[in-house]
Ligand SMILES: *[C@@H]1O[C@H](CO)[C@@H](O)[C@H](O)[C@H]1NC(C)=O
Ligand SMILES: *[C@@H]1O[C@H](CO)[C@@H](O)[C@H](O)[C@H]1NC(C)=O
Ligand SMILES: *[C@@H]1O[C@H](CO)[C@@H](O)[C@H](O)[C@H]1NC(C)=O
């Protein structure tokens with residue numbers, strides 16, 4: 383009787399040691415909040431379960447820096463403005479005023495088009511279009527001039543696009559248009575051999591194409607899921623990776639759906655979570671039952 387009681391006790395100790403050393407510690411919500419010098423905060427997250435579920439798996443942080451992932455590839459993140467709720471991304475395969483590269487469609491997922499589409503002051507310049515291009519015919523109304531600029535300026539000012547003017551002995555058709563056009567029609571349908579994109583177009587009056595900002599500015603929205611309350615309690619907003627229910631990631635051992643006050647996140651010690659304690663209790667009880675203690 384004495385020895386089996388002792389035995390059961392030792393087993394319980396061993397099991398609890400396992401719980402403390404293993405699973406509980408791996409529950410640490412590791413939310414990296416910096417990548418390549420860019421702060422990554424709500425609603426974005428690098429690690430799964432961090433940030434808002436709508437933005438899940440949209441960012442990748444590697445040795446090369448922070449990237450925005452879309453069905454058409456990875457775009458380098460240049461900056462994120464959490465006040466204005468914008469993100470500037472850059473397509474390394476895109477032409478600019480100085481670099482000529484064959485076009486590469488921007489394809490965003492359905493959810494990206496809804497929660498983080500290009501801003502209205504981001505325009506797409508379709509260059510060297512064929513005379514059969516829809517934007518010169520049926521969809522002519524989708525082309526516009528912005529801040530006093532017409533797209534023919536690109537052929538005059540840009541070292542990259544100048545060759546088209548020389549090759550065709552004039553100005554090949556071109557078009558400044560918005561993201562909705564590019565979303566509707568792929569570059570093959572648009573029938574333009576090259577494109578570039580420019581952001582902050584409202585500030586470019588009187589500024590020549592060589593000095594424009596090339597890239598895309600995305601404008602994101604965040605639903606109010608009580609993250610501010612969570613952040614005020616000194617914690618990180620995340621979500622359950624299985625159910626995608628928003629969570630306030632409080633400490634190594636507890637999450638809350640709202641805020642972490644009441645649950646102390648500052649303690650350095652590792653505490654078993656309630657489920658582990660319950661399993662421990664069940665195990666202990668069955669061991670006692672088995673040994674008829
Ligand atoms: C993220 O970057 C890493 C390192 O470059 C790479 O191995 C991984 O496949 C990337 N993940 C995605 C989803 O693109
Ligand atoms: C420019 O467009 C024309 C007509 O669509 C096409 O034949 C030509 O290959 C394009 N030029 C380049 C350099 O892609
Ligand atoms: C843009 O400006 C050019 C040059 O001033 C003009 O010829 C063209 O008709 C304008 N295009 C649109 C769509 O307003």
Ligand SMILES: *[C@@H]1O[C@H](CO)[C@@H](O)[C@H](O)[C@H]1NC(C)=O
Pocket residue numbers: 409410411430431432620621622623629631634635636637655
């Ligand atoms: C807290 O949430 C994170 C992210 O979903 C998860 O990895 C972790 O296991 C959760 N911790 C607990 C104790 O539920």
Ligand SMILES: *[C@@H]1O[C@H](CO)[C@@H](O)[C@H](O)[C@H]1NC(C)=O
Pocket residue numbers: 643644645646647648
């Ligand atoms: C949490 O910790 C802080 C400082 O360590 C302490 O002031 C506060 O009373 C604690 N709160 C709870 C609910 O234990």
